[in-house]
Amino acid sequence: MVNYILNHLKILESESIFVIREVAAQFERPVLLFSGGKDSIVMAHLAKKAFWPARIPFPLLHIDTGHNFEETILFRDQLVQELGVKLIVGSVQETIDKGRAIEEKGPEASRNVLQTTTLLDTIEEYRFDAALGGARRDEEKARAKERFFSHRDEFGQWDPKNQRPELWNLFNGKKRIGEHFRVFPLSNWTEMDIWQYIYMDRIPIPEIYYTHERDVFCRNGVWLAAAPFMQLKEGEKIERKRVRCRTIGDITCTGLTISKANNLEEIIAEIAATRITERGGRADDKRSEAAMEDRKKEGYF
Amino acid sequence: MSPEKTKGYLDMELLRFTTAGSVDDGKSTLIGRLLYDSKSIFEDQMEAIKLASERLGEDFINLALLTDGLRAEREQGITIDVAYRYFATPKRKFIIADTPGHIQYTRNMVTGASSANLALILIDARKGVIEQTKRHSFIASLLKIPHVALCINKMDLVNYSQEVFEEIVDDFRNFASRLEIHDIRFIPISALNGDNVVDRSENMPWYLGPTLLYYLENVHISSDENLVDCRFPVQYVIRPQTEAFHDYRAYAGRVAGGVFKPGDRVMVLPSGFVSHIKTIDAFEGSLEYAFPPMSVAITLEDDIDISRGDMIVREQNQPFTGQDLDVMLCWMNEKPLQTNGRYIIRHTTREAKCLVKEILYKTDVNTLSRLEDDKYIGLNDIGRVRLRTTLPFFYDSYKENRNTGSIILIEEGTNNTVGAGMII
Numbered sequence: 001m002v003n004y005i006l007n008h009l010k011i012l013e014s015e016s017i018f019v020i021r022e023v024a025a026q027f028e029r030p031v032l033l034f035s036g037g038k039d040s041i042v043m044a045h046l047a048k049k050a051f052w053p054a055r056i057p058f059p060l061l062h063i064d065t066g067h068n069f070e071e072t073i074l075f076r077d078q079l080v081q082e083l084g085v086k087l088i089v090g091s092v093q094e095t096i097d098k099g100r101a102i103e104e105k106g107p108e109a110s111r112n113v114l115q116t117t118t119l120l121d122t123i124e125e126y127r128f129d130a131a132l133g134g135a136r137r138d139e140e141k142a143r144a145k146e147r148f149f150s151h152r153d154e155f156g157q158w159d160p161k162n163q164r165p166e167l168w169n170l171f172n173g174k175k176r177i178g179e180h181f182r183v184f185p186l187s188n189w190t191e192m193d194i195w196q197y198i199y200m201d202r203i204p205i206p207e208i209y210y211t212h213e214r215d216v217f218c219r220n221g222v223w224l225a226a227a228p229f230m231q232l233k234e235g236e237k238i239e240r241k242r243v244r245c246r247t248i249g250d251i252t253c254t255g256l257t258i259s260k261a262n263n264l265e266e267i268i269a270e271i272a273a274t275r276i277t278e279r280g281g282r283a284d285d286k287r288s289e290a291a292m293e294d295r296k297k298e299g300y301f
Numbered sequence: 302m303s304p305e306k307t308k309g310y311l312d313m314e315l316l317r318f319t320t321a322g323s324v325d326d327g328k329s330t331l332i333g334r335l336l337y338d339s340k341s342i343f344e345d346q347m348e349a350i351k352l353a354s355e356r357l358g359e360d361f362i363n364l365a366l367l368t369d370g371l372r373a374e375r376e377q378g379i380t381i382d383v384a385y386r387y388f389a390t391p392k393r394k395f396i397i398a399d400t401p402g403h404i405q406y407t408r409n410m411v412t413g414a415s416s417a418n419l420a421l422i423l424i425d426a427r428k429g430v431i432e433q434t435k436r437h438s439f440i441a442s443l444l445k446i447p448h449v450a451l452c453i454n455k456m457d458l459v460n461y462s463q464e465v466f467e468e469i470v471d472d473f474r475n476f477a478s479r480l481e482i483h484d485i486r487f488i489p490i491s492a493l494n495g496d497n498v499v500d501r502s503e504n505m506p507w508y509l510g511p512t513l514l515y516y517l518e519n520v521h522i523s524s525d526e527n528l529v530d531c532r533f534p535v536q537y538v539i540r541p542q543t544e545a546f547h548d549y550r551a552y553a554g555r556v557a558g559g560v561f562k563p564g565d566r567v568m569v570l571p572s573g574f575v576s577h578i579k580t581i582d583a584f585e586g587s588l589e590y591a592f593p594p595m596s597v598a599i600t601l602e603d604d605i606d607i608s609r610g611d612m613i614v615r616e617q618n619q620p621f622t623g624q625d626l627d628v629m630l631c632w633m634n635e636k637p638l639q640t641n642g643r644y645i646i647r648h649t650t651r652e653a654k655c656l657v658k659e660i661l662y663k664t665d666v667n668t669l670s671r672l673e674d675d676k677y678i679g680l681n682d683i684g685r686v687r688l689r690t691t692l693p694f695f696y697d698s699y700k701e702n703r704n705t706g707s708i709i710l711i712e713e714g715t716n717n718t719v720g721a722g723m724i725i
Contacts, residue, residue, distance in 0.1 A: 004560065004592045005523045008315040008394040017596040018555045021537045025609055025650070049584035050596070053549060054541035137385045145382045163382065164718040165408060165633050167415040168707045169555070170647050174716035188396055190387045200311050 009197050016185035017050040018169065019148055020132065023183050024050075024057050026173040027130040030183075031088070031123075033301060034060040036072035037248040038205055039134030039186060041079070042194055045203050046185065047132075048083060059086040061131070063119050065111040065250045066093045067229060072248055075206040090122035107231040110252045116300045120156040123180060130173065130181045133301050138190045142293035148187050154178035156299030182301075192271055199264040209267070211244045211260050222255040313389065316522060319398040319413040319446070320421045321406070321437045327454045328423055331492035332386065332399060335514065338499045341388035383413045392518045407666065407681035408633045410437065411721055414444035415707070418522050421450045426459045426489075430472045432667045438473075439666055442480035443629060443683070443723065445703060447525045449485045450516060457491040461504040479669060481700075486520075488513050526593040527702045531559030531567075532620060532695075533613040534649035534705070539598055551582055551598035552607055557649060557704035558697075559615070560592045561599065568616040569607055570695045575616055576603040593704070610651035612695045620695045620705060626655075628708060628722035629664075629699075630678065630686045636712075638678040638686070638720065645711040646690055649704065653692040661685040685725070699723035 006014070023030050032047060034040045047056045060080060080087040092111050095101045100121065101114040123131060137144045147163055149171045164172055173181055186194075198205060215226040217236045224230065226238050230252060243256040244267075261267045292300075320328055336342050386397040398413035400406070414420065420441040424434055441449055451473060459465045466489045477485065488497055489508050496502035499514045511519070536554035561567075565578045579600040581588045591597045599613060607613075614620060632638050639657060646655040660676040663684040678684045699706030710720035 003523070004526075004528055005314065006595065007311065008313045009311060011315045011594065014555065014594050014596040018536070018594075021553055021596070025537045050553070051539060052582075052584045053543070053546045054539050138387045144384050144386070160382075165412045165721070166718070167412055167709060167721045168703065170707065170709045172647065172709065172711055172716070172718045174645070174711060176716065188385070188387075190389070190394075192389065193394070196311055 009193065009200055012189055012193055013046065013049075013197070015188065016046045019171070019183065019185040020047050020050045022171050023130050023132060023173070026171070027181070029126065029128050030058040030130040030132060031061045031126070031128045032056070032058060032132045033119075033134070034062050034076065034087075035134075035249065036062070036068075036076045036206065037134070038194055038198065038209065039136065041203060041205055042189075042197060043132065043134045043186065044079060044083065045201065056083060056085050058132075059088050061088045061090060061122060061128075063090045063115045063122070064092060065115060065252075066091065067111055067227070067251045069206070069208055069225070069245070069248060069251055069254075071206045071208045075204075088122065088126065090118045092118045094118075095121065107233045109231075110250060112250050112253050113295065113300075115250075116156075116295065116298050119301070120299045123156065128180060129175065130183055132183045132185065134186050135184050135301060136186050136189050136191070136194075140292045142296055146184060146187070146296075148184055149173050150182045150184065151175065152180050152182060152299065156180070158182075158297050158299070160293065160297070192268070195264065195268050195271055199268060206245075206248065208245045208248065211242050211262050213240055214243050214256070215239070216241050216243060216256060223258065225251055225254070225256060227251050313391070314393045314522065315396070316393050316419060316517060316520070317396045317398065317417050318419040318421055318450075318517070319400060319410070319417040319441075320423070321400045321410050321413070321440075326423045326425050327492045328399075331423065331452070331454065331490070331498065331513075332397060334492055334495060334498050335395075336386065336388050338495075338514075339388045339390055383409050390514070390518055395517065406436070407440070407631060407683065410440045411444060411631045411633075414440055414446055415703075415721070417444075417446050418525050419448040419450060419517070419520060420446045421452060424451065424453045424469060424473075426453050426455045426465055426469065429469050430476060434473070435476060435669070436666050438477060438480060438482065439669055442482050445481070445699060445723075447484060447522070448520050449482050450513065450520075451485060451487050452492075452513060453487065453489045454492050456489045456496060456502075456505065457494050461489075461496075461502070463505070463507045466508075484520075486510070486516055488516065527558040527704075528560055528592060529558070530618055530620070530697065530702060531561055531565075531613075531615045532557040532697070532702065532705050533561060533599060534651070535607055535609055535611045535613065536650045537609060538607070549600070550604075551600045552611075552613065553596070553598045554650065555596045556591050556593045558593060558702050559618075560590050561613075562590045563587070566616060567601070567613050568619065569601075569605055570612045570614060570619070570622065571693055572605065572607075572611070574603070574605045576601040576605060578602075610649075612649070612651075614695070620697050622693050622695050624690045624693050625658075626688045626690065626694065626696065626708070626722075627661075627725045628686055628688060629683060629725060630710075630720050630722045631683045632678045632680060632720050634712065634717060634719035635680050636719075637680075638684075640676070643713065644719065645713060646688065646694075646708055647711065648694050648696060648708045651692070651694060653690045653694070655688045655690045655710070657686060658689050659687040661687065686722070688722075696724050698725060 095118040101117045147166045216223045244259045246257045261270045384399045400409040400413040422437045490497045497512045535552045539551040581591045582598045642657045662671045662673045663675045697705045706724045708722040712719045
């Protein structure tokens with residue numbers, strides 16, 4: 001007898017594909033936010049599956065802080081070529097040059113917050129009405145209550161206290177002119193699900209997720225990558241370590257993990273044993289208890 | 302980790318359950334224990350909530366702070382919304398839709414219950430079956446949650462008494478005979494001390510049933526979906542228009558009921574055209590069959606005009622088709638439901654407008670009685686309502702199929718989701 005039961009990864013996959021297709025059906029100008037990190041790579045992979053053998057019917061958007069791991073950009077360009085989709089790059093440098101955002105000063109300066117302006121400007125310029133993102137509810141407490149279809153007003157703002165109820169598989173993407181939606185198909189995935197899925201589907205990921213030698217320095221208990229635009233503070237010194245990325249974001253705020261994990265099995269084992277969340281190394285979340293909520297309300301990812 | 306063990310992790314089942322309760326019935330403690338004992342709370346999270354609890358002047362670690370992430374929630378010490386929490390054991394992955402018991406309880410509980418396989422209801426052993434227990438059970442029954450785990454908590458405060466436990470079980474059974482709950486499991490626990498949560502209690506040797514975690518890991522969920530009545534709401538039409546796939550046209554969607562196979566003779570609604578399934582496609586290749594909740598793409602032997610909102614079914618087993626729907630409606634908006642009001646109605650992938658023809662009665666969610674004279678359906682009220690739609694819908698009763706028996710109402714103008722309905 002056939003057993004009509006799917007494992008958890010196939011159920012999550014099916015749910016995400018349903019949501020991605022729903023976006024293509026309900027919106028006129030969707031876009032897929034792509035950072036080069038594992039979650040957005042899984043998103044691109046799911047979008048490819050959702051419309052196969054047709055191409056993904058919307059472009060990819062990368063908000064580029066200019067402070068990247070070089071490997072991420074190479075990986076991005078290769079993936080875009082393989083998928084045959086258009087890539088739009090929103091440049092934070094241009095936003096700064098135009099005077100629409102002011103660069104933070106000092107050794108802890110980050111362009112993380114500035115991305116919001118670039119993101120909202122790009123959404124407005126291209127008149128995108130839905131931006132698909134790879135955020136998960138398990139990664140940060142302000143995300144735990146976010147909907148799959150998350151409404152944004154004409155200023156791009158999120159009103160967490162006044163969200164539309166979301167029931168069954170019935171998603172309400174209705175909006176007024178000038179408003180848009182953020183859509184999160186990976187809402188129900190955990191970090192472990194992402195890694196298991198990458199393993200199950202053999203999805204290529206940038207090499208920096210695996211162990212490698214790199215010049216790093218330690219700040220507030222977090223290992224950061226040395227780079228030309230990173231200023232060292234007094235007492236900080238560059239060391240060479242075997243590290244890997246657990247998340248990939250802007251290089252100025254992405255903490256690295258001391259690790260020897262060289263393949264997906266070892267990464268899964270490492271995640272299973274770890275006692276720190278993946279955003280534990282993200283300097284952008286450490287600015288205050290409600291750092292993520294405040295950024296999200298303004299229109300952050 | 303060995304490759305075999307990694308592979309083992311890939312083969313977990315998924316169980317979605319909902320919990321409801323107020324602050325003092327031990328719900329947070331119970332969820333905290335499940336998360337903590339399954340190693341799903343990380344050190345930095347623990348450290349952060351420890352600090353936050355201290356700042357709020359609480360002398361215990363308030364695990365609700367794990368997901369009460371919004372500033373307003375932290376300041377007021379309340380849960381505003383449904384919070385989703387995740388944990389896994391080697392056997393299953395769990396998604397908890399944790400709903401607050403006090404504010405907006407009906408709206409939140411209905412939302413949390415809509416996708417759940419199981420409802421976890423907590424009873425304080427000292428208080429027994431109270432109004433809130435009845436309300437939770439009624440909503441679990443109304444939303445057709447297939448399984449209910451009734452945890453009688455704080456057994457440590459009643460000396461782990463078998464008598465107290467059995468009295469509550471009898472009480473509940475009496476009340477529940479008026480509901481449609483088919484699978485209830487009663488478990489005596491102490492969330493605080495961990496009795497019968499993950500490990501068997503040594504304090505209650507008279508209890509021979511499973512621990513809560515064992516039950517959650519083993520409750521039979523493979524027959525929760527309707528595998529009999531074939532329903533495929535068309536979500537999106539895939540047309541590559543490339544050289545390699547010049548004439549390819551597939552109907553993408555998620556199977557809402559039944560098992561589809563290539564070669565099946567099918568009918569397309571509303572046109573009534575009949576054809577055969579040519580292939581069921583996924584990125585990995587063509588499939589031998591598709592069942593709920595799989596997302597697939599179906600190609601047919603014949604060229605038929607099909608678009609989003611149509612439904613592929615079996616000729617011999619069709620859903621109801623019509624423009625008059627009787628629904629149990631849960632209202633979720635401050636402005637009350639208007640008789641003769643016009644709303645947008647969404648059902649599967651189909652959307653139309655509808656008119657509220659008649660409000661038949663309101664249900665008192667605490668006593669289950671029908672209030673035929675009270676037809677005011679306001680925020681958090683539930684009532685039976687008759688709707689007339691501008692387009693025909695293809696539907697089943699919610700009892701038969703949760704996917705093809707559910708609707709939402711959207712208010713024109715604000716675009717807010719204002720009602721959730723279960724077709725009778």
